[in-house]
Amino acid sequence: MIKRVLVLGLGRIGSQIACLLNTNKNYHVIGADIDEKSVQKYARFFSTMRLTNDDYSTLFSDIDVVFSALSFNENPKVALAALNAGASYFDLTEDVRCTEQIKQIAKRAKTGQFFMPQCGLAPGFIGILAYSFRHHFEKLDSLKLRVGALPQFPSNQMMYNLTWSTAGLVNEYANPCEAIKDYQRTFIEPLEGREVLTISGVKYEAFNTSGGVANLCISLQKQVRELTYKTIRYPGHCQLMRFLFRDLRLGEEGTRRNMLMNILDSAVATTEQDIVLISVVATGYNADKLQQISRTFLIPHSSQQSAIQIATANAAVTTLDCVLQDKMLHTGFVEQEILDIDTFLKNQFAKPYRDAELSR
Numbered sequence: 001m002i003k004r005v006l007v008l009g010l011g012r013i014g015s016q017i018a019c020l021l022n023t024n025k026n027y028h029v030i031g032a033d034i035d036e037k038s039v040q041k042y043a044r045f046f047s048t049m050r051l052t053n054d055d056y057s058t059l060f061s062d063i064d065v066v067f068s069a070l071s072f073n074e075n076p077k078v079a080l081a082a083l084n085a086g087a088s089y090f091d092l093t094e095d096v097r098c099t100e101q102i103k104q105i106a107k108r109a110k111t112g113q114f115f116m117p118q119c120g121l122a123p124g125f126i127g128i129l130a131y132s133f134r135h136h137f138e139k140l141d142s143l144k145l146r147v148g149a150l151p152q153f154p155s156n157q158m159m160y161n162l163t164w165s166t167a168g169l170v171n172e173y174a175n176p177c178e179a180i181k182d183y184q185r186t187f188i189e190p191l192e193g194r195e196v197l198t199i200s201g202v203k204y205e206a207f208n209t210s211g212g213v214a215n216l217c218i219s220l221q222k223q224v225r226e227l228t229y230k231t232i233r234y235p236g237h238c239q240l241m242r243f244l245f246r247d248l249r250l251g252e253e254g255t256r257r258n259m260l261m262n263i264l265d266s267a268v269a270t271t272e273q274d275i276v277l278i279s280v281v282a283t284g285y286n287a288d289k290l291q292q293i294s295r296t297f298l299i300p301h302s303s304q305q306s307a308i309q310i311a312t313a314n315a316a317v318t319t320l321d322c323v324l325q326d327k328m329l330h331t332g333f334v335e336q337e338i339l340d341i342d343t344f345l346k347n348q349f350a351k352p353y354r355d356a357e358l359s360r
Contacts, residue, residue: 003064003324004028006087008056008078010038010048013092013120013164014069016305016313020349022046024321032059060085067091067320071167076101079115088113090320092120092312094168094211096175106333114330116323121276121308122147122229123214124336125315125344125353129295130216130227130280132341136293137284140224145213146197146206146279148232149308151271152301159234161271163308166261168211172231173241174251175210178217180227185217191245193230194238199277199296200358206230207238215335232277272306275299278356299356310352318349 003026007018010033018031022045029046033039039048049059056078060066065088068078072095079102082089093099099117106115118124122145130143151161162169176187194207209231220227245251250260278297283290301307322339323330330338345354 002026002028004030004062005065005067005320006030006032006059006063007067007069008032008051008059008074009069010035010042011069012306012309013312013316014067015042016309017067017069017316018042018046020313020317021320024348026321026324030063056081057084060087063087065090065320065324067316068093071165072098072171075117076105079105079117082115083108083113086110086113089115089117090119090316091117092124092316093117094123095171096178096211099214103333109332111331112329114323114332114334116319116334116336118214118336119316119319120312121149121278121315122212124319125311126212126229126278126280127214127216127336128319128339128341128344129278130282131219131337133280133282133284133293134220134223136282137286137291139285140220141283141285141290142226143220143224143228144279144281145227145229146232146277146281147212147229148204148206148277149311150232150234150275150277152273152275153271154234156268157236158240158268159237160268161274162264162268163271163274163306164312166264169264170251170257170261172209172211173245174253174257177208177210177229178213179208179229180217180221180224183222183225185221188228191238191242193228195230196235197232197279199279200298203235204232204277205235205238206232216337219335219337232279272301272309274301274307276307276311278311296358297353297356298358299352314349314352318344318347318353321349322347 021027022029031048034051068091072093102117149163212229276299281294283292299311
């Protein structure tokens, strides 16, 4: 049965999600955006419509699934409109508070109607990958989740270029970070816990950031002694961010945070020449012996798309396709962890991930 999927937001990620879905005969895609140029640009590929206001309920007639690629602030309104229309819901948000609102909305879902926020790279694929390691040990001890979207050719003191949402980046660096310590879910400070790591001979740093673990700390509470999520950057980046966010207090919510976003948008160049690094290192016990296993992926940019576009959009569409093709009837809030990593990687949309895995 063909599913009618409405993709809200035809920016860099949303347009790629819509285009990928449009290659599969199981989906009829409708794209919507507030920008008339975007609507016209993609009209030759799939059905499009113009967003004129935030009354999303008027768009959901005869829609099976809505995928929100809008700003995280819009997602609770979209999710509520989806609930009232009987449509299932996906999004890309990394904002923890936004996801909590969607969880509450999902409690009112009708039978067979589900809500699956945070589908992308991190949160998203990284959680599916991390959760899979519980099968490798008799007793899981620790999980280290590390993800970075990085410029391939950094040229400033920050060793960084903007590759995605500035608002999302600032949220990552300013908001409390979920973790598991001594088997209990907790919150730790962003921009702390700096460590040095080497991947394929290149040295990086990683530090605590918010929003990357989705529901994982709830699912694995009392099952793993320690779980941390950190963002990968080139060495020196964390120190400069601490200066901006801590010393100058530009991470504080309100005017200061808006000021910081304006500064970054105006002074830091964007790039599509990027790479995405994904690493999970797990330790655990088998026959009372502590062992370690890891999996690492390096996704490059293509001639037409940035690495963050590829990593996020392909993970999101793979997640959607796996869930909609699943014979199990899902209702309400659905965790990322229900997806089997092998099934995920075998999916037609997951090819960039299959090609990107470094030797195991």
